[in-house]
Amino acid sequence: xxxxxxxxxxxxxxxxxxxxxxxxxxxxxxxxxxxxxxxxxxxxxxxxxxxxxxxxxxxxxxxxxxxxxxxxxxxxxxxxxxxxxxxxxxxxxxxxxxxxxxxxxxxxxxxxxxxxxxxxxxxxxxxxxxxxxxxxxxxxxxxxxxxxxxxxxxxxxxxxxxxxxxxxxxxxxxxxxxxxxxxxxxxxxxxxxxxxxxxxxxxxxxxxxxxxxxxxxxxxxxxxxxxxxxxxxxxxxxxxxxxxxxxxxxxxxxxxxxxxxxxxxxxxxxxxxxxxxxxxxxxxxxxxxxxxxxxxxxxxxxxxxxxxxxxxxxxxxxxxxxxxxxxxxxxxxxxxxxxxxxxx
Numbered sequence: 001x002x003x004x005x006x007x008x009x010x011x012x013x014x015x016x017x018x019x020x021x022x023x024x025x026x027x028x029x030x031x032x033x034x035x036x037x038x039x040x041x042x043x044x045x046x047x048x049x050x051x052x053x054x055x056x057x058x059x060x061x062x063x064x065x066x067x068x069x070x071x072x073x074x075x076x077x078x079x080x081x082x083x084x085x086x087x088x089x090x091x092x093x094x095x096x097x098x099x100x101x102x103x104x105x106x107x108x109x110x111x112x113x114x115x116x117x118x119x120x121x122x123x124x125x126x127x128x129x130x131x132x133x134x135x136x137x138x139x140x141x142x143x144x145x146x147x148x149x150x151x152x153x154x155x156x157x158x159x160x161x162x163x164x165x166x167x168x169x170x171x172x173x174x175x176x177x178x179x180x181x182x183x184x185x186x187x188x189x190x191x192x193x194x195x196x197x198x199x200x201x202x203x204x205x206x207x208x209x210x211x212x213x214x215x216x217x218x219x220x221x222x223x224x225x226x227x228x229x230x231x232x233x234x235x236x237x238x239x240x241x242x243x244x245x246x247x248x249x250x251x252x253x254x255x256x257x258x259x260x261x262x263x264x265x266x267x268x269x270x271x272x273x274x275x276x277x278x279x280x281x282x283x284x285x286x287x288x289x290x291x292x293x294x295x296x297x298x299x300x301x302x303x304x305x306x307x308x309x310x311x312x313x314x315x316x317x318x319x320x321x322x323x324x325x326x327x328x329x330x331x332x333x334x335x336x337x338x339x340x341x342x343x344x
Contacts, residue, residue, distance in 0.1 A: 001230040006045055008254040009228050010052045015260060017057045025057045028225075030064035039077040046081040062086065064129070066100065067115030068108050075122040085126040087116055091133055091141035113148070120149055127152040127199065134158065134172045138180040142187060146196070154199040155181060157217065157311050159242045162300035165310040178317035185318075189325055204318065207289045208328050210336025218315075220291025222274050228254060234266075243299040278306045285330045286319050288337065 013025055027049060029042070050059050063078065064086040078085060089112055090096045097107025119126045128150045133141060145153050157177050160168060173179070181201065188198050203215050213219030216237070227235040227248070234252035241248055250266050252259060281292045292298055293309025300307055309315060323329065328336075 001228075005228075005230065005232045005254065007048075008232060010049050012254050012259060012263075013049075014052050014056060016263075017053065019260075023057050024060070025053060026060045026062060028062035028064060033066055033069065034063050035065050035069035035074060039073045043077045043081065046077075046083075050081075060084070064088070065115070066108060066112060068102070068111035070115030070118050072118065075118050075124060078119075078124050079122050083124070085119055085124055086129050087112065087119065087126055088130075089113075089116070089128050089145070090130050091136065092144045095133055095136055095141065116148060116150075125152075127154060129154050129156060131156045131158055132177050132180050134168065134176045134180065136180075138183050139187060142184045146192075151195050152197050152199060154215075155184065156200075157294065157297065157314075159239055159296055160310050161243055161296065162298075162303075162307055162310055164242075175314045175317050177311050177314040178321075179314075181314075181318055182321050185322065185325070201322070204322055205326060208319070208322055208326055208333055210333055210338075210340045212340075213291070217294040218289070218291055220274055220277065220295075223295075237295065239294075239296045240299075242296050244301065275305045278303075278308055280308050280312075284308075284316075286316060289319065289330075289333060290315055 013027075016022065017025065029037075034042075046061055053059050061081055061083040062085070063083055065088070067087040067089070077083075088100070089109075090098075090100060093107065093109040093113075096109040096112065100108045100112070102108050102111075116126070116128075128145055130141070130145070130153065132155050142153070158168075168176070184198065185201050188196065188201065200215065200217065203213060203218065207213050207218060213221060216223065216225075223237050225237070227238045229235060232254045234250050234254065235248045236250065238248055252262060252266055256262070275292070275295060275298070277287060277292045278298075281287050281290075284290070290309075293311055293315055295305060297309040297311055298305045298307045
């Protein structure tokens with residue numbers, strides 16, 4: 001991304017905040033790999049954005065990285081600008097290196113672990129993002145993260161659609177994600193302390209206890225993020241690319257002269273609105289809590305998003321297990337949700 005595109009992006013954010021009275025902005029650098037930027041350039045951009053939004057909105061920064069390029073110089077800049085870091089790790093070296101390799105086709109675990117240690121040494125807030133490793137030992141993976149001193153972990157459901165899931169279910173069975181996550185939840189529930197947070201499971205507990213979902217994978221909320229490509233193109237949820245090419249695209253660029261006049265109409269149509277649930281989801285007692293699951297996982301070429309999640313059986317099994325541990329029925333969730341909403 002050029003300085004000109006970044007400046008145009010910050011100007012669009014500034015004008016949006018002024019128009020709609022938004023007082024909080026989160027800017028997350030991801031990719032690709034954002035650490036391909038020089039630390040000096042990253043620092044300059046952070047300073048510039050905070051200067052442009054001073055007295056308009058509180059600015060927070062995040063970086064999503066594979067960790068391999070983190071070094072002392074990066075740590076200094078991340079610390080200076082109070083950046084929260086998400087670092088991608090899929091488990092111990094023999095698991096992580098199966099799919100996360102460098103340009104020489106060599107595993108990246110050693111560099112990623114080194115990056116994690118740098119973050120920890122600098123006391124930079126960070127979270128491990130780990131894709132559920134189907135067919136692997138979940139507790140071996142979870143205990144490995146704990147052995148690394150990780151206090152915040154999120155396990156991401158693998159990104160498949162109804163057009164790509166069949167072979168996965170044939171290979172790993174009807175509920176491979178639930179079978180992976182339930183042992184991790186029980187370990188967290190019975191053996192961890194309050195310093196450790198498994199964010200996705202914590203969020204499901206929050207939903208069951210009547211709260212709103214705080215992550216986009218559950219709840220069917222309106223998409224809350226806008227993605228700016230390096231050429232200035234504005235996109236909706238980037239993961240929609242797993243559905244079909246171009247699905248996440250809008251007609252906007254941050255460099256458009258008529259951006260302001262077109263932006264509101266663009267965000268109020270299509271992918272920026274809450275997607276209706278399919279009939280199967282509407283008839284489900286977890287519909288208000290689950291919300292159909294993550295939007296990309298509901299997609300098929302023939303019916304668009306008018307499907308339950310490809311991980312529906314996993315989600316229902318997971319909800320049932322968490323409800324048993326929490327001692328909360330679906331009716332009790334509905335009552336608590338109404339009380340929570342009325343108190344807002």
